[in-house]
Amino acid sequence: MTAATAVAPGRPGGSRFRPILALLGPHRPLLLTAIVSGVAHHLVVLASAGVGAWVVSRAITGAAPDDLRGGLIVLGLLLPFLALTPWLESHLAHMAAFRVLADVRGRVYAAFERLAPGYLLQRRSGDLGAAAISDVEQLELWFAHTLSPLISAVTVPVAALSALAVFHPALAAALAPALILLALLPAWLRKRAAAQGAKLRAELGEFNAEAVDTLQGLRELLTSGAGARQLDRLGEQNRRLLEAKLAHGRRSGLEHAATNAATTLGMLAVLVTAALLTSAGSLQPALFPVAVVLAATTFAPVIAVTDVARDLNLVIAAGDRIMTILNTPAPVTDRVTTPPSGPVEPHVRFEAVRFRYAPDLPEALAGGTFDIAPGETVALVGHSGAGKSTCASLLMRMWDVTAGTITIGGHDIRDFPQDDLRRLITLVPQDVYLFNIPLRDNIRLGRPEATDEEVETAARAAHAHTFIAGLPDGYGTLPGELGARLSGGQRQRIAIARALLKDAPILIMDEAVSNLDAESEQEVAAMTAARRDRTTLVIAHRLSTIRTADRIVVLDDGRVAEIGTHAELLVTRGAYTRLLATQLAG
Numbered sequence: 001m002t003a004a005t006a007v008a009p010g011r012p013g014g015s016r017f018r019p020i021l022a023l024l025g026p027h028r029p030l031l032l033t034a035i036v037s038g039v040a041h042h043l044v045v046l047a048s049a050g051v052g053a054w055v056v057s058r059a060i061t062g063a064a065p066d067d068l069r070g071g072l073i074v075l076g077l078l079l080p081f082l083a084l085t086p087w088l089e090s091h092l093a094h095m096a097a098f099r100v101l102a103d104v105r106g107r108v109y110a111a112f113e114r115l116a117p118g119y120l121l122q123r124r125s126g127d128l129g130a131a132a133i134s135d136v137e138q139l140e141l142w143f144a145h146t147l148s149p150l151i152s153a154v155t156v157p158v159a160a161l162s163a164l165a166v167f168h169p170a171l172a173a174a175l176a177p178a179l180i181l182l183a184l185l186p187a188w189l190r191k192r193a194a195a196q197g198a199k200l201r202a203e204l205g206e207f208n209a210e211a212v213d214t215l216q217g218l219r220e221l222l223t224s225g226a227g228a229r230q231l232d233r234l235g236e237q238n239r240r241l242l243e244a245k246l247a248h249g250r251r252s253g254l255e256h257a258a259t260n261a262a263t264t265l266g267m268l269a270v271l272v273t274a275a276l277l278t279s280a281g282s283l284q285p286a287l288f289p290v291a292v293v294l295a296a297t298t299f300a301p302v303i304a305v306t307d308v309a310r311d312l313n314l315v316i317a318a319g320d321r322i323m324t325i326l327n328t329p330a331p332v333t334d335r336v337t338t339p340p341s342g343p344v345e346p347h348v349r350f351e352a353v354r355f356r357y358a359p360d361l362p363e364a365l366a367g368g369t370f371d372i373a374p375g376e377t378v379a380l381v382g383h384s385g386a387g388k389s390t391c392a393s394l395l396m397r398m399w400d401v402t403a404g405t406i407t408i409g410g411h412d413i414r415d416f417p418q419d420d421l422r423r424l425i426t427l428v429p430q431d432v433y434l435f436n437i438p439l440r441d442n443i444r445l446g447r448p449e450a451t452d453e454e455v456e457t458a459a460r461a462a463h464a465h466t467f468i469a470g471l472p473d474g475y476g477t478l479p480g481e482l483g484a485r486l487s488g489g490q491r492q493r494i495a496i497a498r499a500l501l502k503d504a505p506i507l508i509m510d511e512a513v514s515n516l517d518a519e520s521e522q523e524v525a526a527m528t529a530a531r532r533d534r535t536t537l538v539i540a541h542r543l544s545t546i547r548t549a550d551r552i553v554v555l556d557d558g559r560v561a562e563i564g565t566h567a568e569l570l571v572t573r574g575a576y577t578r579l580l581a582t583q584l585a586g
């Protein structure tokens with residue numbers, strides 16, 4: 001799925017905002033108070049402008065100072081509210097917005113974990129980064145700068161129109177068309193705006209993904225001489241992003257110009273009507289400036305909201321992308337809350353396991369049955385795509401089997417809560433990811449409470465201590481500082497130290513395919529240490545690992561072709577022998 005297709009289809013009308021509003025959660029009262037303050041602010045501005053204009057027009061038409069006192073007292077009383085209400089609105093709206101943003105960020109990252117890895121594999125990490133960071137940031141526009149002005153933009157014109165109607169209905173009638181035009185403008189352009197917003201956010205996500213890809217693969221690009229080509233791809237994506245931004249800007253500019261035209265027309269209409277009414281004697285001369293000032297003040301909240309409304313399409317698109325992530329069902333869910341009672345024997349069994357990654361894809365596993373007895377090492381071998389990694393992923397419940405069962409100690413793995421299941425299993429992957437925290441904390445990832453001594457003991461057993469101790473900062477070294485200076489083997493030994501420290505009874509090892517020739521004695525020794533007394537499933541590529549395994553399961557196109565020891569399988573001269581001849585390194 002690309003970023004573009006990850007965007008949920010547009011929903012009509014106000015329902016487009018409902019999911020975004022639902023993100024408010026417990027911060028609703030805070031935002032409501034901000035909205036009330038915002039509306040109060042605009043009404044106070046309207047009232048003070050009207051009263052001010054009235055006082056001025058009375059003064060210049062020769063009213064006695066005593067006649068002005070009432071108006072001046074009202075102005076004095078309104079003054080503190082004029083100062084206080086905008087501050088309250090901005091402060092509370094930002095407080096609510098930032099809290100919502102923090103909550104949503106947390107929920108998006110929690111969703112990443114819940115969806116891992118099935119959904120994440122289908123989306124590019126740069127695009128996910130965009131969802132997690134910039135899409136969430138985009139919501140600030142809605143919560144801090146849109147909701148309150150939106151409500152003011154409705155209430156203030158209603159109040160102004162009512163006041164004008166009291167002066168003379170014709171004044172209200174003169175102002176109404178411009179206000180209606182302003183209200184309809186965003187609605188007219190909404191469809192185009194929504195499509196542009198979705199496209200812009202999607203192109204931004206794709207650009208992020210492309211940029212992250214380029215940075216992550218910089219070494220490969222340089223060594224394969226593909227740097228210029230990748231730069232072209234990045235340039236092409238940049239051009240598409242620019243086009244999306246320009247289209248968005250063009251519509252935005254058009255909306256801005258139309259807003260100005262409607263405002264000017266509305267002002268003119270009120271001015272002309274008031275002049276005609278005054279000269280006809282239907283409006284007190286003192287109310288002429290009041291009517292004009294009221295009309296002018298009415299437009300301020302409406303213009304403020306049309307200004308932000310121009311970018312609302314981006315908020316909707318960002319909200320859609322976030323909701324897509326939050327609403328995607330997890331590929332695996334807990335069906336129990338407690339694990340089976342009593343000790344669990346680390347005996348793993350795959351029983352007629354069938355699995356396909358999606359209903360329209362062929363079966364990756366088509367009925368595999370095999371056992372790994374407690375303490376036994378089983379090497380899973382087979383050609384590329386035979387289903388080895390799929391077996392490991394299913395055992396860790398990254399996905400659920402389509403048919404058949406996987407059991408540990410006789411219990412279906414679906415009868416364990418996922419956290420309990422993963423406490424029983426540790427994985428040493430092919431590509432070890434090291435977080436940019438000290439090596440010692442990288443090692444204690446699975447057991448944060450482990451002491452420094454325990455970390456060192458695990459590192460010694462994994463034959464990682466000598467090279468770590470040789471680094472200037474030893475166990476305090478940040479992997480980021482090391483850059484690419486750690487070899488694949490060293491990374492794997494750190495992963496083995498992690499596994500040893502976690503001390504789970506079941507171990508899955510995904511042996512590195514690369515650098516088979518560079519296999520060091522230390523790595524072999526580390527692997528042997530990790531396997532000792534553990535039920536071990538090795539996705540094996542090295543002949544030395546395979547030969548020392550207790551049993552070998554040969555997979556062929558998702559089926560178990562043969563099971564036996566190295567010596568036994570050599571005798572049968574079947575799939576294993578053919579595999580040895582063509583693929584396995586010694």
Ligand SMILES: Nc1ncnc2c1ncn2[C@@H]1O[C@H](COP(=O)(O)OP(=O)(O)OP(=O)(O)O)[C@@H](O)[C@H]1O
Nearest residue numbers: 121357361364382383384385386387388389390391
């Ligand atoms: N996330 C996925 N989505 C769809 N199909 C997948 C996915 N992962 C693997 N497959 C497919 O499932 C089949 C088994 O793949 P798997 O990765 O288990 O093979 P493997 O034996 O581990 O291969 P290799 O040695 O190359 O890693 C292959 O046809 C592969 O293309």
